[in-house]
Amino acid sequence: MLQQVNGHSCGSDAQSPASLREDLQEFLGGEAPLHQLDDLTKVNPVTLETVLRCLQARYMADLFYTNAGCTLVALNPFKPIPQLYTPELMRDYHAALQPQKLKPHIFTVGEQTYRNVKSLIEPVNQSIVVSGESGAGKTWTSRCLMKFYAVVATSPTSGENYKIAERIEQRILNSNPVMEAFGNACTLRNNNSSRFGKFIQLQLNRAQQMTGAAVQTYLLEKTRVACQASSERNFHIFYQICKGASEEERLQWHLPEGATFSWLPNPERTLEEDCFEVTREAMLHLGIDTPSQNNIFKVLAGLLHLGNIWFADSEDEAQPCQLMDDAKCSVRTSASLLQLPVDLLLETLRIRTIRAGKQQQQVFRKPCSRAECDTRRDCLAKLVYARLFDWLVSVINSSICADPNSWTAFIGLLDVYGFESFPDNSLEQLCINYANEKLQQHFVAHYLRAQQEEYAVEGLEWSFVNYQDNQTCLNLIEGSPVSICSLINEECRLNRPSSAAQLQTRIESALAGSPCLGHSKLSREPSFIVVHFAGPVQYHTAGLVEKNKDPVPLELTELLQQSQDPLLIALFPTNPKEKTQEEPSIQGRAPVLTVVSKFKASLEQLLQVLHSTTPHYIRCIKPNSQSQPQTFIQEEVLSQLEACGLVETIHISAAGFPIRVSHQNFVERYALLRRLHPRTSSGLHSPYPTKGPAASALASSVSREAQGS
């Protein structure tokens, strides 16, 4: 009935179409207008179409949050709605007797999570998995949740303790602008796209007060420092220093007004993320004082000048490449900002050292080709930036992390880069989409599969809801013995010359049986297609192996160890015992630790943490790819709904038993009901089953009733 009414096009009578529709609905079915359905399990029937219509109706009515069983759907409004995130509203959700009876909100999830910690029911630790495609609102959501906990999980005491707690919360909140300045960038899909993944662990003491936090980051897209797609930008911080530096700083950092940098595309675009002052202020609160900040910005300016060093082709292979005319000044400026000997910088960029022999004693020096010089220059910048980012994260952690004895439980917020599919996808997208597959699998395993299996085991009446399991895709990416990861890693291990076309052939022949592997007949570049749960993505094989090796010539690290700059000295210590991955082993074998293998290991660690917690899910949905408010493009939303299996989730949530109470807790909580029903004469049999499937069904229904769901 709803569908028909909604599909009906209303005329332009005196009555507005919206109110006519509502009247019609009421008359025909007595059902609530679609936008009033704040739980998708109430949509009837539950189909992709009805869910889509409901979300659209709500979006147009400025209702951005909707429950979908165990998941909260968050539609990106693409406009500021300050009244939706006020501290007063946070307190309302916190103080509510039954927060789930209030309008759906991320604060309901926040509060439920918080109450779960309080209840001490195992697993006490909680996690909130915020997912969605790039630009859907994940970072925004996690930021708001952090603010929520900063407001509600505070010490009620006054005086000194209160001040300490407030300082910790401020620091935790201040970690956001700093990490976003250094780790976010404007991409085609999102002006403030996170180019790294993060898991924030909010640490709570016995009284459920936030005593600290810890941040774990994943795979920063460091290639962006030296290479940006034409309509994209470098990390925000570079624009911030160029736009926000004072006159004096401009002189110190050699950043005159109007200077152009190859690695600073689209500087004319001004974004709200360009605010230098916010970053500085936040850094200060995290304990990074002004001299240290200036040191960081000076190094970053040095990298910008490094990007302006261009080489000319050498006519004689035995001679190093010459600098382009404009580049001579850039070399001097870059060397001076990075406090490196200018000759050594030039030599390192232009001459390769080859070690040979058993103990690598024989050393040859070979001039690099122009392309090799460019690669070394880019590599130097990536090396510095990646270490700087890691260093910042460790500074942040030391500033916000609580003493391990002071906290007993945590709430984890996971905000990883969303699923990506560009015209040109490479190793970065493969890793990002792989992470999204793993998270989807966690959701599928935890919710869609495990729940239904449990119902079957408990003997509950249940007709199985089919869902899209992404295991086949994961097998293709990471399975054993052969997968895309293993094949790319093997190329790195064998260190054999391998063309992009050869890699494509190897992948296609070794994994031909996988239904998730596709081939594009139209593509001129060697590539392969992976059919992800969120859609097919074509990956180009050119440069894949090299990126996976992520080779850092030893000379580059040695060069940076020669720097007199205090920050670079800290980032590149000259500790002979510290053997870095980039150093070749004695036997001259290629390093086994590849980007993919390190990423895989960190993902596995993350999933272990997630498995040990009670998970909560927030699905962020991007209503349109133009980031426009009040614009709901059905096809785009539909593909996101399909990709995350939302309809299946709703089906299972609607028909299933989402609330689980242990038998003991159930008896304790509802023992009162027994008094209402007289016992049988023997006194042994309660009218309610206390064990087995029927008990859990009963527990669920009573509990659901109690919670008003």
Ligand SMILES: Nc1ncnc2c1ncn2[C@@H]1O[C@H](COP(=O)(O)OP(=O)(O)OP(=O)(O)O)[C@@H](O)[C@H]1O
């Ligand atoms: N609840 C909201 N209210 C207002 N604007 C929002 C909201 N959520 C998101 N936005 C807007 O959408 C933009 C993109 O959101 P966000 O950066 O959180 O996306 P994301 O999912 O983290 O993307 P990525 O994966 O690229 O990092 C924000 O910069 C903000 O302008």
